[in-house]
Amino acid sequence: MPRAKQSTEVSIYQIKITLGHSKPAIWRRVLVRSDTRFGKFHDIVQLAMGWSNSHLHQFIIGKHPNHTLICEPYENVKELASRVLDERKVKLSDVVTGAKQRLFYEYDFGDGWEHEILVEKILKPEAGMHYPVCIEGKRACPPED
Numbered sequence: 001m002p003r004a005k006q007s008t009e010v011s012i013y014q015i016k017i018t019l020g021h022s023k024p025a026i027w028r029r030v031l032v033r034s035d036t037r038f039g040k041f042h043d044i045v046q047l048a049m050g051w052s053n054s055h056l057h058q059f060i061i062g063k064h065p066n067h068t069l070i071c072e073p074y075e076n077v078k079e080l081a082s083r084v085l086d087e088r089k090v091k092l093s094d095v096v097t098g099a100k101q102r103l104f105y106e107y108d109f110g111d112g113w114e115h116e117i118l119v120e121k122i123l124k125p126e127a128g129m130h131y132p133v134c135i136e137g138k139r140a141c142p143p144e145d
Contacts, residue, residue, distance in 0.1 A: 010035050012131060013092060014121040017045055017105070019141060020114035028137035031123070034096070036132070038070045038087035045105055045115065048134045050141045055108035059087070059117075061095055070095070098122070108144065 011034040019026040028048040032041065038059055046053045058071035068083040070090050095103070099122050105115040125131070 010125060011093070012123040012125050013096060013119050014123060016116075016118045016120050017048060018116045018118070019049065020116060022139070024139065026139040026141055028134055029120070030132055030134050031129075032092065032132045033125075034091070034093040034122075036092050038085075038090050038092070039072070041092060042087060042105075044132045045107075045117075048137070049115070051107060051113075052144055054144065055110070057105065057107045060104040060106065068095075096122075111145070113141075 013032050013034055015030050015032055017028045017030065026049075030044060030048055032044060036044070042057055042059075043053070045051075056072075056074060058069045061068040061070065068085060070085045070087050072087055073084075096119055099119055101119045103117045105117055107113045107115070
């Protein structure tokens with residue numbers, strides 16, 4: 001997995017979150033600080049999409065079989081990927097290598113809600129703006145369970 005360029009300056013990632021297999025598309029556009037840890041980003045995705053945070057989740061970086069999972073540690077997780085990282089320790093800037101990068105977020109392994117995470121743009125922070133913020137979206141997510 002490529003390592004993102006380390007910088008002391010915080011950037012703002014414009015990210016589009018799209019629920020997979022939804023026609024018409026269900027999506028949200030959020031602005032998130034580059035120093036956001038994946039555990040916090042999980043909370044942001046939950047709020048933006050309207051999920052209730054009552055199931056396991058994981059972020060998937062790369063393609064099978066050499067993909068990396070970023071998640072809360074749980075039993076048997078090491079068997080699922082070539083690398084497993086703790087979401088409480090990894091920042092977005094640790095894995096985002098630039099605009100147009102895609103990663104995936106899976107929520108509720110039983111129902112298998114798959115989301116594409118697209119880093120659309122990398123911006124400079126705007127003075128007086130508080131992040132994260134959802135700036136746009138379309139359609140409600142289906143009910144859980």
